[in-house]
Amino acid sequence: MTRTSLHPRRGSMVAVVMLVVAALLGSAACSAPDSTPLEAKNLPWEKVLEQARGQTVSLWMYGGDTQGNAYVDRTLIPAARQLGVTLRRVPIADTSDALTRILSERQARRTDGSVDLVWVNGDNYASGKQAGAWLCGWTASLPNMKYVDPADPLLSKDFGVSVDGCEAPWHKAQFTFAYNAARVSDPPTTFAGLLDWVKAHPGRFTYPAPPDFTGSVFVREALLAVSGGPNRVPLSYSKTAFDSVAPKLYQRLRELAPSLWRGGSTYPQTSAQLDELYAGEQVDMTMTYGPATLTDLVAKGTFPAQTKVLPLTDGTVGNASFLAIPSTSGNQAGARVVANLALSPAQQAAKARPDVWGQFTVLDLDRLSPTDRAAFTALPASPVVPPYEVLARNAHSELSSAWVNPLDEGWRASVVAGR
Secondary structure, eight states: OOOOSSOOOOTTTTHHHHHHHHHHHHHHHHSSOOOOOSSSSOOOHHHHHHHTOEEEEEEEEEHHHHHHHHIIIIIIIHHHHHOOOEEEEEEEEEEEHHHHHHHHHTTTSSSSSSSOEEEOHHHHHHHHHHOOOOOOOOOGGGGGGGSSSSTOOHHHHHEEEEEESEEEEEEEEOOEEEEETTTTTSOOHHHHHHHHHHHHSTEEEEHHHHHHHHHHHHHHHHHHHHHHGGGGSSSSSSSHHHHHHHHHHHHHHHHGGGSSSSSSSSOSHHHHHHHHHHTTTTTEEEEEEEEGGGHHHHTTSSSSEEEOOOOOOOOOBEEEEEEETTTTSOOHHHHHHHHHHSSSHHHHHHHHHHTTOOOOSOGGGGGGGGHHHHHHSOOOOOOOOOOOHHTTTTTTTOOOGGGGHHHHHHIIIOOOOTO
16 A cells, blocks of 8 residues: 655655755855846746747656656646646655755756756755745746735745745645544544543554654644644744743653554654554554545545544644745746646646545635636535535644754654653
């Protein structure tokens, strides 16, 4: 069984990669080209289309997401071909692999780099922005941005870092727990209640080890819960804030560990491994950033037939994924055309189908024509997953990306090694 996080991947080598990135940041500041695009940002869109024709755009994205790969190969690539752009999907193990390549090419002053478009968000976006890896100020020129609500907070900041026209929105995500209702008769209704449920049902729950993307967000959700809610943890990171709230978090997770699967002696290394445990009924819950895919997983018999979404009244974190163009790309016009295409109502509706990819749209449906809106309202209702509006009720924003690595490293030192 293969299923993975529906977000740009953060893998187990992230700490090593960030050391490489840090070294590149220092040299990039004095030796790299600036991020001015080869094609003027304010060109009429017809001129952008003209420049894009015949270009080959390399989209670097996590290769382990089988549904995402199939969507790009079967739906997005043929549509790009109709516009005269050859779209090539480059599978990678971790989004930081793309960032490392971009920074290396930026250091070498490349203007014909091997990366033209990246599926990105979070700390990879923030690190790249700091290093000047991304082309900025181009997204306002995309014709399909007219369908996006400029006041939508999930699309104006990426893990607390301003988007600033450096990345185009691609889809939304909502962190969600799922449970097997055939085994769980008393589902918790709050995150704090979930932690209590774990202690009351030893061996029936676990979570992926950070820095897995899904395991990392579980730790951040636990931080908010044990701290008294999202308003008690500042969005912006500081060592003072970390030292104030992290000890209570790690103490709670250490106390929880003996009640986890295998007594907390080991953790799934990826969200896919957690899903395998859930599919095999070794645990009673799993978690995902892409809940819309649960419908297809149940229909195919991969997940238990009685899989339900866990409704937490205090809400969970919501965010978005984006497409960014490296400042080193030599095919920036083609990359802009693909990013605009990916924002089109037709592509967004296709991508939202559970049997295609099951991703939540970034478009404001009130801005669409009646015909385009009908494609979304015609999406099949799920017997497993409630509508996005229900899932996102009481949702809270991501903490700043600067929180991610300290929390992940602290988890390993204080929870795994500290037991």
